[in-house]
Amino acid sequence: MTTIKGEPLWEVDEETLASGACGFTAKEIFHASPGKGCVAYSYDDLIVMPGHIGFGVHDVNINSKLTKNIEVKIPFVSSPMDTVTEAPMAIHMALLGGIGIIHSNFPVEDQAKQVKMVKRYKNGFITNPVCLSPDQTVGDARRIKATLGYSGIPITDDGALHGRLVGIISNRDTSFVDDPSIKLRDIMTTDLVVAKDGVSLSEANDILRRSKKGKLPVVDEEGHLVALIARTDLQKAADYPDASKDANKQLLVGAAIGTRPDDRDRAKALVDAGVDVIIVDSSQGDSLYQIEMVQFLKENFPSVDVVGGNVVIASQALHLIQAGVDGLRVGMGIGSICTTQEVCAVGRAQASAVYHVARLARKYGIPIIADGGIKSTGHITKALCCGASCVMMGSMLAGTDESPGEFFYQDGVRLKRYRGMGSIEAMNKGSEKRYVWDTAHSKATSNIKVAQGVSGAVQDKGTIRRYVPYLMQGLRHGLQDAGVISLADAQEKLYNDKLRFEIRSPAAQKEGGVHGLHSYEKRLF
Secondary structure, eight states: OOEETTEEOOOOOHHHHHTTBTBBOHHHHHSOOTTOOOOOOOTTTEEEOOOOOOSOGGGOBOOEESSSSOEESSOEEEOOOTTTOSHHHHHHHHHHTSEEEEOSOSOHHHHHHHHHHHHTOOTTOBSSOOOBOTTSBHHHHHHHHHHHSOOOEEEETTSSTTSBEEEEEOHHHHTTOOOTTSBGGGTOBOSOOOEETTOOHHHHHHHHHHHTOSEEEEEOTTOBEEEEEEHHHHHHOOOOTTOOBOTTSOBOOEEEEOSSTTHHHHHHHHHHHTOSEEEEOOSSOOSHHHHHHHHHHHHHOTTSEEEEEEEOSHHHHHHHHHHTOSEEEEOSSOSTTBOHHHHHOOOOOHHHHHHHHHHHHHTTTOOEEEESOOOSHHHHHHHHHTTOSEEEESTTTTTBTTSSSOEEEETTEEEEEEEOTTSHHHHHTTGGGGTOOOOOOOHHHHTOOOOOBOEEEEEOOBOHHHHHHHHHHHHHHHHHHTTOSBHHHHHHHHHTTOSOEEEOOHHHHHHTSSOSOSOOOOOOO
16 A cells, blocks of 8 residues: 555545546446436547556456356457457467457358367467378479468378378478479378377477477377477467466367357357357347347256347346346447448447446346457456456457468558458358348348448458557556556446546547647557
């Protein structure tokens, strides 16, 4: 506790506090009152008042709850969108302390396979290496190097993972071969150094150091390939002490499903694959279909947590809590690629939605995930100060190395595709089930898709191994400036009126950003 000359810090008197000199409580900002307009607020409308700093930035604890039963070390969730989260994103989000939610724009078997890839992942191990068969050619190996960037390729009898390992191809084998049609069986290295399944990273490192090899295949007792270890990956492999793991020390992963009858089969496949949390993915979550799905999941898979949504008002949240959800997803029509509010005229500004739903859910011990509208670390801080336990991000994580898709250049800028799950392109891949509940028998109406999202591109952000730590540190700085030492502290101060806010005018919002410069370069980290 900070003291001055042995005395505790003075406190502002009630009259000064009531005047707004230190900002206003969340109740004064968000609750209806006589003479106050019925206004909903976005993150940009809101600013958090500073508090006393009596601790260092590294003392700020950002541990939080994803659901009633799942805790994470960082309150970040990657969105179940087909341009955001597949296995690579989910793996690295979990390694860093958050969690990724695998999208459902897959056939059931493929989505379950993605979940298995996350659950089987071991740091430093390549668990899905590209393989070739002995009958493939030097040209095939060169194409893999050109497209994927690596040349150390295991050769199995059937050209697939879990086939019997018969050799390995590297640059050394192909560099001086002029004829691309030569079979790999004629040039592959067959004198192999391998490790047995179950080897630890340190043991693998010792084997690589002694053998002076660049790649170390991992095989089972019958000689079938189960993984690959690369010297470069071992050198880069970091220790992730905050990784999100289950009781079996496997990475946590979530997956999305819809509310159609066949999504019950999808849920069973995901549970069999080891999924830790299922998100019932609907643009408007307060429906008979979602309530029935939540009840089905809780009755048949009680060990798997269920997150319902999306919701933006208290009554929606209450119905899903009554159905048995373990968490709620909050947001409707506020994502950068979402047009629901424009097309359907239904939704809510996000700061108001988060505050009101969180306040109701808190009574029942249900954490909420603020989904959408996050454009900066400041927005993350505001969402958590309004009562959210975690934030879900789409555009913030799209454009990273770990998101699906290929980079391309436009006007000299390196970009990646990013689209809303309500875009026609995503709907054609299967996501229309998130937006359409139609029991009508008329094909004339049921075949018409109404887009509630757009397709676009976002700029390259690099790897989330650098980007997410920047977001974490930005959040810690924001909480520190607000005088908040943990997310639990933020919620306590929010509900006992110690955390204070103001509404910013359009001029204040402009003043709070970069202004008055002829030109500038904005670097995040």
